[in-house]
Amino acid sequence: MKRSLITLAMTLAVAAPAFADQALATSKNCMACHSVDKKLVGPSFKDVAAKYAGQAGAAEKLASKITKGGSGVWGPVPMPANAQVSDAEAKKLADWVLTLK
Template structure:
């Protein structure tokens, strides 16, 4: 019975994209370089939201950068790729970051 419940929980968790919030950002190691309100190694999420506020394709751009990495936008240090983030989680994280106004 216990094995069935664990299998069911894992299947449901894998099927639904994770809800984006601070906990997901922590789980995917975003907070190692970013903070919500202040610059660390990378820009704050509020600064990212402000920079991309008027761009219609901002969520797609940020989701791609989360997965593939990027550089040159915020200075000389590149953002490393994060291959452990699914496309669904990257899109959810990008939407969450853009809401940090």
């Protein structure tokens, strides 16, 4: 029983930041066009993470795309600007996306 509780506590401690940032993505309507692991209107967050893995300045580039929008990188459907997302929130979202595998 004690081992089960320790395992559960460790799992929650590791998963909590991911859930918190997914909650931010949900609250900012990112999940209307994106999913963690499958393409919807836009690419999955895991595909974004794979594309930008290891690139210098990737988090800043993605944060800018979150707030200002973009087009042409993932096909013909543009990503609209997200004025409801602050610069700090965009950075947090970009950092989270880049951790997904």
